[in-house]
Amino acid sequence: MSSFTLTPQQIAQFHADGFFVVDQLLDADEVDLLRTIARADHQMQADAASRGDGEGGAIRLVVENELHDDIYGAIVRSRRIVDAMETLLAGEVYHYHHKMILKEPFVGGAWAWHQDYGYWYHNGCLAPLLASCMIAVDRATRENGCLQVVRGSHLLGRMDHGKVGDQTGVAEVDRLNSALERLELVHCELAPGSAIFFHCNLLHRSDQNKSPDPRWAFIACYNARRNDPYKESRHPRYALLEKWDDARIKEVGRKQPTAVQQVASGR
Numbered sequence: 001m002s003s004f005t006l007t008p009q010q011i012a013q014f015h016a017d018g019f020f021v022v023d024q025l026l027d028a029d030e031v032d033l034l035r036t037i038a039r040a041d042h043q044m045q046a047d048a049a050s051r052g053d054g055e056g057g058a059i060r061l062v063v064e065n066e067l068h069d070d071i072y073g074a075i076v077r078s079r080r081i082v083d084a085m086e087t088l089l090a091g092e093v094y095h096y097h098h099k100m101i102l103k104e105p106f107v108g109g110a111w112a113w114h115q116d117y118g119y120w121y122h123n124g125c126l127a128p129l130l131a132s133c134m135i136a137v138d139r140a141t142r143e144n145g146c147l148q149v150v151r152g153s154h155l156l157g158r159m160d161h162g163k164v165g166d167q168t169g170v171a172e173v174d175r176l177n178s179a180l181e182r183l184e185l186v187h188c189e190l191a192p193g194s195a196i197f198f199h200c201n202l203l204h205r206s207d208q209n210k211s212p213d214p215r216w217a218f219i220a221c222y223n224a225r226r227n228d229p230y231k232e233s234r235h236p237r238y239a240l241l242e243k244w245d246d247a248r249i250k251e252v253g254r255k256q257p258t259a260v261q262q263v264a265s266g267r
Contacts, residue, residue, distance in 0.1 A: 002027040004080040018154035018202035031193035033253035052165035057109030060102040071253040076220045077244040085222045092225040094241045101217040108209030112169030117200040118161035124229030130200040136190035137216035144215040145207045151184040153203035
């Protein structure tokens with residue numbers, strides 16, 4: 001089981017840069033379970049929506065508001081992530097939603113430049129008191145369209161957003177270009193199981209996957225309890241988030257009725 005405790009340096013980095021990377025947030029067994037279950041999850045893949053990127057490609061993703069007693073729910077509830085989020089957002093958090101990004105070889109589309117709060121703002125969240133944890137299911141590289149972030153851009157405040165293909169992206173092009181000129185662009189290449197924690201106002205995007213390698217990623221999104229939305233939207237209002245011991249990821253994953261038994265039997 002992976003052991004992760006937030007450090008003072010990571011807290012400072014989150015507030016100064018808007019993100020930080022954690023190597024092996026999930027250990028090899030945990031990410032193998034997640035990958036095997038996700039690849040065998042035909043219902044999840046059938047439910048995936050396709051969103052054009054405005055560059056001739058499209059990205060597939062599945063968004064879930066509900067938590068279930070499966071490996072996805074175990075990861076979202078895991079103490080290693082929830083405790084970190086509560087420290088970063090300075091108070092109790094709840095599950096806002098989670099999603100799987102399915103960026104397939106050669107055809108996986110791009111994500112336009114955006115801030116998550118650029119559209120979560122319209123869901124009734126008064127303040128940018130939200131953050132996400134993106135876990136690499138497959139190795140993420142420049143070649144297969146890894147996440148790109150702009151260091152410190154969360155301090156610029158929320159920018160106006162509009163439609164970019166079927167996606168929501170930054171509409172203030174002059175402001176975006178000025179930010180890209182003045183701030184550092186970082187390509188977040190990740191090994192499977194490694195993760196990036198990032199602020200909801202951090203500018204980020206990804207390129208199309210023109211490589212032979214898939215890039216799937218699991219993203220858990222959290223909102224501060226004190227930022228409970230003032231209106232109904234596509235994502236939920238506050239509900240108590242039960243924290244699970246980190247060991248539950250393997251316990252729950254190994255019980256799921258999939259080809260994952262091939263992974264479990266060899267460990």
